[in-house]
Amino acid sequence: MNIYSFICFVKPRDEHKIDQIFQATLILVKQKGLAGITMSEIAVAAKIATGTLYIYFESKEKLINELFTQCRKSSVDIYFKDYESSQPFAVGLKRIWFNLLEFRMNHFKESVFMDQCYHSPYITETTKDLTKKMIQPLYKLVERGKAEKELKELDTFMLLIFMVSGINEYVKHSVYSEKKITKASMEDLYNLMWDGIKA
Amino acid sequence: MNIYSFICFVKPRDEHKIDQIFQATLILVKQKGLAGITMSEIAVAAKIATGTLYIYFESKEKLINELFTQCRKSSVDIYFKDYESSQPFAVGLKRIWFNLLEFRMNHFKESVFMDQCYHSPYITETTKDLTKKMIQPLYKLVERGKAEKELKELDTFMLLIFMVSGINEYVKHSVYSEKKITKASMEDLYNLMWDGIKA
DNA sequence: TTTATAAATGAATATTTATTCATTTATTTG
DNA sequence: CAAATAAATGAATAAATATTCATTTATAAA
Incomplete structure (x- = not known):
C-alpha cells in the first residue's frame, strides 16, 4: 500500500x-x-x-546533468562535514582540507566525471556558476585566515587555489600508479601546503 | 621545382x-x-x-592522436627551454617552473586538450606512458634538490606533483575569470610553492 | 598552352548511436 | 485469482556523425 x-x-x-x-x-x-x-x-x-x-x-543530456548535480551535492556535503565557522581558523582549515582529500580519494570516479563535465557540451554555464557559489564558505575561511594574520597577505583566490590544487594531482597520481595513500603522506602533503600559505 | x-x-x-x-x-x-x-x-x-x-x-582517431603528439612535443620543448642540469639547483628549478607556467598560459588550449585526452578512448596507455617518460629530467631535478638538502626529505613524486599542481589550477582560474596574470602574481605563486618545498 | 597529377570539394553513403515503441513482465489492490 | 497498470525489454527507427567518392580545381613541368 x-x-x-x-x-x-x-x-x-x-x-x-x-x-x-x-x-x-x-x-x-x-x-x-x-x-x-x-x-x-x-x-x-x-x-x-x-x-x-x-x-x-529522458535523454543522455539529462542523465549526465542529474549525475553531475548529485556528484556536486555529495562533494559539497563532504567538503564541509564537521566544519563549523566557530572553530579556530587552523582547525577549520585542516578539517576542510582533509575533507577535500577524502572526497578525491573515496569518490575518485566522481571527481574524474566532474572534471570531464566542465569542458563538455552537457553542462551549462549556469550549472558551473552554481558550483562556484557552493564553495563560498571556503572563500570566507581564507579571508578570515588573512584577517587573523595566519595566512600570507596574497590574493584570496590564489591562496584558495594553491591550497586545494595539490590534492587533485596527488590523488590522481596515486590512483594511476596504484600507490596507497597513507595517513603519513596525507600529513606530509598538508604540511607542504601549510608551509606555503602560513604568514 | x-x-x-x-x-x-x-x-x-x-x-x-x-x-x-x-x-x-x-x-x-x-x-x-x-x-x-x-x-x-x-x-x-x-x-x-x-x-x-x-x-x-585518415580518421578522427588519427587526427586526435597526432594532435596529442604534437602538443606533448611542444610542451616538453617549452618545459626544458634554457634549462641546463649544470645550473645551480635553485636556478634550474625556477627556470623549469616558469616554463611550465608559460606553457599553461600561452598554450592554454593545448593544456585543456591534453587533459581531456587523458581520459578518452583516443589515447592509448602506451602514449600515456611515453608522456611520463618525457618529464624524467624534472624527476631528476627534484632528486638532486633533496640530495643537496635544498628540499624537504619527502617522496619525490609528492614534491614533484606539489611543485606543479598550483600552476594548472591557477592558470585555469585566471582564464575563466578573465583575470590577467601579472609578473607579480607569478612570483607570489612561485613563493607559495617554494616556501612549501624548501628544506 | 597542354598535360598529368594530386588536392580540394561536398553530396552521398556507411556507420554508429540515441531514442522510440509494441510487447512482455511484475506488482498490488480488490 | 483477476484486473489494472506501469516497469522492463530489446528490436526497430530516427538522428547524428564518420567516411567515401565522383567530380572539379589548381599546380608545375614540358
Whole structure:
C-alpha cells in the first residue's frame, strides 16, 4: 500500500536502478571519458535494457546533468562535514582540507566525471556558476585566515587555489600508479601546503 | 621545382592546412570538450571541406592522436627551454617552473586538450606512458634538490606533483575569470610553492 | 598552352548511436 | 485469482556523425 494505490498505480519504480545507472556511468567515464560512452553501454553496465534507461532519464543530456548535480551535492556535503565557522581558523582549515582529500580519494570516479563535465557540451554555464557559489564558505575561511594574520597577505583566490590544487594531482597520481595513500603522506602533503600559505 | 617534380607529382599539399586543422580542433575542444566535437565541425572551423580533412588524417582517431603528439612535443620543448642540469639547483628549478607556467598560459588550449585526452578512448596507455617518460629530467631535478638538502626529505613524486599542481589550477582560474596574470602574481605563486618545498 | 597529377570539394553513403515503441513482465489492490 | 497498470525489454527507427567518392580545381613541368 502506498500513496498511489487508491488510483491503482502499480509496479513502482525500482529507485535503486538510478544508482545502478549512475555507478555504471561513473565507471565508464573513468575508463574511457565522456567522449567514449554510449547509452547502450551504460545500459549494459547497469544490467538493464536500453529502453529502461529512458524510463529514468529522458535523454543522455539529462542523465549526465542529474549525475553531475548529485556528484556536486555529495562533494559539497563532504567538503564541509564537521566544519563549523566557530572553530579556530587552523582547525577549520585542516578539517576542510582533509575533507577535500577524502572526497578525491573515496569518490575518485566522481571527481574524474566532474572534471570531464566542465569542458563538455552537457553542462551549462549556469550549472558551473552554481558550483562556484557552493564553495563560498571556503572563500570566507581564507579571508578570515588573512584577517587573523595566519595566512600570507596574497590574493584570496590564489591562496584558495594553491591550497586545494595539490590534492587533485596527488590523488590522481596515486590512483594511476596504484600507490596507497597513507595517513603519513596525507600529513606530509598538508604540511607542504601549510608551509606555503602560513604568514 | 621540388624533389617530386621529375616524377611529375604536382599540386603539393598545403602543409599549412595541418596547422589550421589542429588550431580548429583545439579551439573546439576548449569550447565544448572532446565529447562535443565532430569531423564536420572541425572542417568548418578550419575553413576546408570535410573530405579534405581525410586527405590529411585518415580518421578522427588519427587526427586526435597526432594532435596529442604534437602538443606533448611542444610542451616538453617549452618545459626544458634554457634549462641546463649544470645550473645551480635553485636556478634550474625556477627556470623549469616558469616554463611550465608559460606553457599553461600561452598554450592554454593545448593544456585543456591534453587533459581531456587523458581520459578518452583516443589515447592509448602506451602514449600515456611515453608522456611520463618525457618529464624524467624534472624527476631528476627534484632528486638532486633533496640530495643537496635544498628540499624537504619527502617522496619525490609528492614534491614533484606539489611543485606543479598550483600552476594548472591557477592558470585555469585566471582564464575563466578573465583575470590577467601579472609578473607579480607569478612570483607570489612561485613563493607559495617554494616556501612549501624548501628544506 | 597542354598535360598529368594530386588536392580540394561536398553530396552521398556507411556507420554508429540515441531514442522510440509494441510487447512482455511484475506488482498490488480488490 | 483477476484486473489494472506501469516497469522492463530489446528490436526497430530516427538522428547524428564518420567516411567515401565522383567530380572539379589548381599546380608545375614540358
